[in-house]
Amino acid sequence: MRTIPPSGVLFDLDGTLLDTAPDLAAALNRLRCAHGESELPLEAIRPTISQGSPGMLNLGFGRTLDDPLYPALNQRFLDLYREFIAVETVLFPGMGEVLAYLEANCIRWGVVTNKPGWLTEPLMKALNLWSRAACVVSGDTLSKRKPDPEPLWYACEQMGVAPGQSLYVGDAERDMQAGKQAGMIALVAGFGYLGTEDRPEEWGADGFLEQPADLFGWLGAVEVGIATRALDLNK
Known part of the structure; x- marks a missing residue:
């Protein structure tokens, strides 16, 4: 051969x-804090990152794609991530x-x-x-x-x-x-x-x-x- x-x-x-895990986790935790939730450890967030926003937002808020609140939550999450997209990446x-x-x-x-x-x-x-x-x-x-x-x-x-x-x-x-x-x-x-x-x-x-x-x-x-x-x- x-x-x-x-x-x-x-x-x-x-x-x-x-x-990219540190910066994505930071964005998710900023969003959680804005909603009165405590931060999650990076180790808990890291395995969900390959699932994209659906996986991370499900972990962070229990929201799935069919949830009526998901689109707005997702957009805010992505905006927060874009603002600090390469701090620790x-x-x-x-x-x-x-x-x-x-x-x-x-x-x-x-x-x-x-x-x-x-x-x-x-x-x-x-x-x-x-x-x-x-x-x-x-x-x-x-x-x-x-x-x-x-x-x-x-x-x-x-x-x-x-x-x-x-x-x-x-x-x-x-x-x-x-x-x-x-x-x-x-x-x-x-x-x-x-x-x-x-x-x-x-x-x-x-x-x-x-x-x-x-x-x-x-x-x-x-x-x-x-x-x-x-x-x-x-x-």
Whole structure:
């Protein structure tokens, strides 16, 4: 079976490329305080972040998407987050070295996230990543978003790479669903925001990354059609 290095690498944003948990948790706690509620510890909020606003607001207020008060609560939460969007947010440890390697070896990289563009763009710019990424696809860039594969296909098209020669890294089941349907090698970011109820071994992923540096094992040569590192079923 012939082997090739990947032509492109795509990342989910929250919980994969960036550790946004501190700033998202701070926004949720500011909103809770405004409603007379006490702050929640970061450790309690962190596992819900990959679920987006629905998960965080359900944790913080017990409000679900079908609650009539949800839309206003969600908008206020996002406004508070946008106001202080990059105070403590950083690349995950080791991710800076991964991006430097990709750029040095002419492997194009980009972001595919369900985060809306009005939050994605200022965050990426604040971290000086916007101009470095070959493409950034937000949750509202297209009419469809993950777990649909279309945003990944669109990102590959923008980068000028074939999906079958690319990797997608994410910390949620929908990321693996999108990646596999797109024909890409899909890797779980085990360092991201996985909750105790998550079962990544059941997501159909090609591999599990304990840390960003584990990506280096996938960047030298990826076997076409067969992952070179199996997902540890005991994870």
